[in-house]
Amino acid sequence: xxxxxxxxxxxxxxxxxxxxxxxxxxxxxxxxxxxxxxxxxxxxxxxxxxxxxxxxxxxxxxxxxxxxxxxxxxxxxxxxxxxxxxxxxxxxxxxxxxxxxxxxxxxxxxxxxxxxxxxxxxxxxxxxxxxxxxxxxxxxxxxxxxxxxxxxxxxxxxxxxxxxxxxxxxxxxxxxxxxxxxxxxxxxxxxxxxxxxxxxxxxxxxxxxxxxxxxxxxxxxxxxxxxxxxxxxxxxxxxxxxxxxxx
Amino acid sequence: xxxxxxxxxxxxxxxxxxxxxxxxxxxxxxxxxxxxxxxxxxxxxxxxxxxxxxxxxxxxxxxxxxxxxxxxxxxxxxxxxxxxxxxxxxxxxxxxxxxxxxxxxxxxxxxxxxxxxxxxxxxxxxxxxxxxxxxxxxxxxxxxxxxxxxxxxxxxxxxxxxxxxxxxxxxxxxxxxxxxxxxxxxxxxxxxxxxxxxxxxxxxxxxxxxxxxxxxxxxxxxxxxxxxxxxxxxxxxxxxxxxxxxxxxxxxxxxxxxxxxxxxxxxxxxxxxxxxxxxxxxxxxxxxxxxxxxxxxxxxxxxxxxxxxxxxxxxxxxxxxxxxxxxxxxxxxxxxxxxxxxxxxxxxxxxxxxxxxxxxxxxxxxxxxxxxxxxxxxxxxxxxxxx
Numbered sequence: 218x219x220x221x222x223x224x225x226x227x228x229x230x231x232x233x234x235x236x237x238x239x240x241x242x243x244x245x246x247x248x249x250x251x252x253x254x255x256x257x258x259x260x261x262x263x264x265x266x267x268x269x270x271x272x273x274x275x276x277x278x279x280x281x282x283x284x285x286x287x288x289x290x291x292x293x294x295x296x297x298x299x300x301x302x303x304x305x306x307x308x309x310x311x312x313x314x315x316x317x318x319x320x321x322x323x324x325x326x327x328x329x330x331x332x333x334x335x336x337x338x339x340x341x342x343x344x345x346x347x348x349x350x351x352x353x354x355x356x357x358x359x360x361x362x363x364x365x366x367x368x369x370x371x372x373x374x375x376x377x378x379x380x381x382x383x384x385x386x387x388x389x390x391x392x393x394x395x396x397x398x399x400x401x402x403x404x405x406x407x408x409x410x411x412x413x414x415x416x417x418x419x420x421x422x423x424x425x426x427x428x429x430x431x432x433x434x435x436x437x438x439x440x441x442x443x444x445x446x447x448x449x450x451x452x453x454x455x456x457x458x459x460x461x462x463x464x
Numbered sequence: 465x466x467x468x469x470x471x472x473x474x475x476x477x478x479x480x481x482x483x484x485x486x487x488x489x490x491x492x493x494x495x496x497x498x499x500x501x502x503x504x505x506x507x508x509x510x511x512x513x514x515x516x517x518x519x520x521x522x523x524x525x526x527x528x529x530x531x532x533x534x535x536x537x538x539x540x541x542x543x544x545x546x547x548x549x550x551x552x553x554x555x556x557x558x559x560x561x562x563x564x565x566x567x568x569x570x571x572x573x574x575x576x577x578x579x580x581x582x583x584x585x586x587x588x589x590x591x592x593x594x595x596x597x598x599x600x601x602x603x604x605x606x607x608x609x610x611x612x613x614x615x616x617x618x619x620x621x622x623x624x625x626x627x628x629x630x631x632x633x634x635x636x637x638x639x640x641x642x643x644x645x646x647x648x649x650x651x652x653x654x655x656x657x658x659x660x661x662x663x664x665x666x667x668x669x670x671x672x673x674x675x676x677x678x679x680x681x682x683x684x685x686x687x688x689x690x691x692x693x694x695x696x697x698x699x700x701x702x703x704x705x706x707x708x709x710x711x712x713x714x715x716x717x718x719x720x721x722x723x724x725x726x727x728x729x730x731x732x733x734x735x736x737x738x739x740x741x742x743x744x745x746x747x748x749x750x751x752x753x754x755x756x757x758x759x760x761x762x763x764x765x766x767x768x769x770x771x772x773x774x775x776x777x778x779x780x781x782x783x784x785x786x787x788x789x790x791x792x793x794x795x796x797x798x799x800x801x802x803x804x805x806x807x808x809x810x811x812x813x814x815x816x817x818x819x820x821x822x823x824x825x826x827x828x829x830x831x832x833x834x835x836x837x838x839x840x841x842x843x844x845x846x847x848x849x850x851x
Contacts, residue, residue: 327550331609334513334544334622335564336536349554426554426596 220396225388239381243366246302250309258317279311283372301373309362316358320351356420367409471521481507482677492650496667504677505656513542543613543621548629549605551597558593564616582611603634623655672697686712710792713831720817732768746803754814759803783807786816795824
């Protein structure tokens with residue numbers, strides 16, 4: 218067992234320390250990405266002409282290899298966590314902006330008109346109506362962004378000891394210690410699955426109003442006769458997260 | 465009163481949605497804006513609460529330009545009901561209804577209490593309060609929409625095709641409910657629909673708009689049916705105008721006769737005593753409670769009620785409630801009845817008399833004449849007021 222958790226000293230972290238660094242480097246960029254994407258997505262939803270160029274820019278940025286980012290950034294931010302997190306923040310936009318645009322556009326016209334007619338100003342309408350209703354779409358985007366970010370942190374290895382579990386993987390290869398490779402890959406995958414599960418939980422807690430699963434469907438049938446479009450939408454998370462993380 | 469003064473709405477691309485429209489919308493009654501799609505009816509409605517700003521002209525609310533007060537204050541003083549209800553899917557029913565009171569600064573408990581009262585008023589079970597919109601049927605959601613619009617007790621209610629998206633049976637129920645609520649509350653309601661039957665059913669006044677946003681006619685529904693202003697209105701009203709108009713004439717003054725009515729326990733002698741009714745060889749047989757059973761041949765009843773073969777009775781179609789239902793219902797009953805005679809009943813379903821198609825025809829003619837006199841009198845009244 219110790220072969221799997223005997224972390225080489227050049228990593229300067231314990232196993233749990235590596236997990237901590239990995240999560241920090243993966244989640245902070247998504248958080249920053251969300252802070253940028255919320256107003257940006259909102260603008261794109263409001264001004265339709267803005268969306269295609271924004272989408273184009275985020276996609277092109279996503280296509281830039283992280284190594285290229287590092288080469289440019291290292292002059293300014295050095296071989297630090299910041300240098301790893303800036304590209305990850307940029308990459309998250311390609312997933313978050315469309316999620317927010319779709320989520321905002323999914324708010325029914327009648328609901329928006331009713332809100333306006335009841336005297337909601339634009340900001341109040343955004344915070345109290347559009348944003349809450351967009352939560353399922355935003356969380357769907359966040360789940361993708363978080364899982365992809367967790368797998369991408371490993372590239373920090375390229376600029377030294379900034380890849381967290383990625384450096385563990387590199388050490389495993391370097392020292393020919395297969396158990397370390399297994400530890401790194403399995404831990405990364407588990408982190409992705411756990412974070413994904415937590416986001417699903419957050420969504421369930423934030424959206425008691427959304428029809429979901431069998432329980433929801435049954436309540437719908439007893440209360441009314443409407444069909445239940447949302448059933449089973451939340452079911453397909455686990456395997457996708459695993460694949461993404463391993464990749 | 466809402467006064468729309470020569471209002472025009474022109475869009476930047478040159479489309480004219482509303483063209484020099486002037487309307488005086490009376491207080492405490494339902495005014496319907498009706499017309500084909502593209503006639504500017506929704507645009508007109510939305511100019512009242514400034515969701516659309518007019519290009520020319522102005523709209524006065526109780527003599528004050530709607531531009532004079534802050535837009536959100538104006539909107540919170542007007543209830544708004546929209547097609548598909550437009551409920552906040554992320555809020556419970558009670559919180560949906562409490563939206564405007566909460567914005568007006570009421571505390572949560574008071575707003576919810578008010579919301580519960582309104583749910584009851586629009587016929588929603590209190591058990592639905594904690595549910596979310598997706599758990600309600602379309603008709604229930606629309607009721608919530610009406611309750612939400614009424615929550616802050618606004619004097620004005622704007623309704624934009626509120627019942628268009630529900631099935632005809634639910635729609636009928638919602639229309640009846642709206643009329644019931646209106647009888648209690650007496651709001652100034654502006655109601656947009658493309659359905660002329662709905663307009664005629666619920667409107668106190670109906671404004672027919674034509675494509676391009678011009679007013680074709682503004683009149684009470686009864687007058688619309690009897691005197692369409694032009695071929696467009698006539699065409700829009702559709703067929704059966706005469707028959708449909710009869711629903712505005714009460715059956716209260718209709719001449720009834722009880723001569724051909726006998727109870728099922730009548731003896732042969734009692735049947736024989738029955739005077740020969742004007743033009744029917746039939747007698748209407750009722751049960752001992754006075755409720756109609758069917759029409760019988762005078763000969764079949766010669767032996768009294770005891771000898772009557774109930775299976776051989778002719779059906780009476782359906783009865784109409786005397787005084788409450790209209791001449792249209794009375795005529796319909798007479799046409800449905802195989803004998804050509806309509807059966808009038810009271811509120812509890814007991815026969816109060818029967819009447820023939822000829823009698824109903826005469827009643828229709830005199831009702832028409834009476835209405836013409838009224839309209840002529842009002843016409844001169846209006847002309848006087850105008851001068």
